[in-house]
Amino acid sequence: QVQLVQSGGEVKKTGASMKVSCEASGYTFTAYGLSWVRQAPGQGLEWMGWISPYTGNANYAQNLQDRVTMTTDTSTNTAYMELRSLRSDDTAVYYCARGQYFFDYWGQGTLVTVSS
Amino acid sequence: DIQMTQSPSSLSASVGDKVTITCRASQSISTFLNWYQQKPGKAPKVLIYAASSLQTGVPSRFSGSGSGTDFTLTISSLQPEDFATYYCQQSYSIPYGFGQGTKVDIK
Numbered sequence: 001q002v003q004l005v006q007s008g009g010e011v012k013k014t015g016a017s018m019k020v021s022c023e024a025s026g027y028t029f030t031a032y033g034l035s036w037v038r039q040a041p042g043q044g045l046e047w048m049g050w051i052s053p054y055t056g057n058a059n060y061a062q063n064l065q066d067r068v069t070m071t072t073d074t075s076t077n078t079a080y081m082e083l084r085s086l087r088s089d090d091t092a093v094y095y096c097a098r099g100q101y102f103f104d105y106w107g108q109g110t111l112v113t114v115s116s
Numbered sequence: 117d118i119q120m121t122q123s124p125s126s127l128s129a130s131v132g133d134k135v136t137i138t139c140r141a142s143q144s145i146s147t148f149l150n151w152y153q154q155k156p157g158k159a160p161k162v163l164i165y166a167a168s169s170l171q172t173g174v175p176s177r178f179s180g181s182g183s184g185t186d187f188t189l190t191i192s193s194l195q196p197e198d199f200a201t202y203y204c205q206q207s208y209s210i211p212y213g214f215g216q217g218t219k220v221d222i223k
Contacts, residue, residue: 035212037160045152045160045203045214061211062117095159101207102150104171106159 002026004096004107012086014116022079022096022107029077030054033100036070036081038092039109046092050100051079086114118142118206122215128223135191137218139204144184148208151180151189154217155200163202164189194220 007021022034035050049060051070058070069082079096094110097103119142129135139149147167152160162171164180167187177192191198199222204215 044217045154045205047205047212047214050212059210097159101148101212102162102165102205103152103160104162104165106161109159 002098002105004098004105006094006096006107006110009111009113011113011115014086014088014114016086016114017082017084018086018090018112019080019082020094020096020110020112022081024077024079024098027098029072030074032098034070034072034079035097035099035103037095037097037103039095040089040092043092048081048094052100053079086112088114088116090114117211118145118209118213120204120206120213120215122202122204122218124218125216126219126221128221129194130223131194131196133194133223135194135198135220137189137202137204137220139182139187139189139215141185141187141206141208145206145208147183148206149180149182149187150205150207151178152203152205152214153198153200154203160203191220 003025005023030053033050036048051058053072067084072079091114096107098105121140123138149167151164154160168180179190201217201219
């Protein structure tokens with residue numbers, strides 16, 4: 001069965017960096033895009049970007065372009081999302097999800113709390 | 117960027133009611149529109165993709181329609197497990213943004 005298992009929650013200081021992992025199983029990793037979506041506490045869903053595990057090419061939301069990097073490791077079927085220069089409004093649950101256009105399987109979410 | 121606007125933001129309904137949620141795009145997105153359901157503390161779940169295609173395993177009481185700028189998610193007979201927040205999402209152009217959500221709760 002398809003599974004996306006994310007790394008555990010983190011607490012970060014303002015200005016630090018975070019890196020969330022997402023290990024995929026149950027399907028051919030390179031056959032589907034991998035997207036990242038975040039949700040601030042009590043708020044809606046925000047699309048962050050997506051990466052093709054096949055080509056390694058990524059597209060990011062413009063408001064995150066300068067601070068985010070998405071990568072994949074096809075030897076371990078794992079995707080990573082790094083966000084730098086963290087601010088308090090980056091506090092959110094971060095989800096990875098399978099697919100480029102719509103997302104049919106989701107990770108369990110990773111809560112990242114940013115505080116000074 | 118394409119803006120997605122859902123209405124209403126919340127609604128109260130009873131089990132058995134027919135529920136309709138609307139999503140409007142700021143420009144035409146053809147049928148590149150998807151619908152998700154999210155329950156508290158859980159990841160979203162896709163219900164409908166490409167405006168009207170029912171995702172495998174989703175009950176047939178859920179349906180989607182529309183094209184261009186106006187879209188609708190309909191629940192034909194609301195069940196207890198359907199009380200949740202629903203989001204539309206456009207996949208026509210990057211950024212593939214979401215609507216602000218519609219919370220469906222018990223009347």
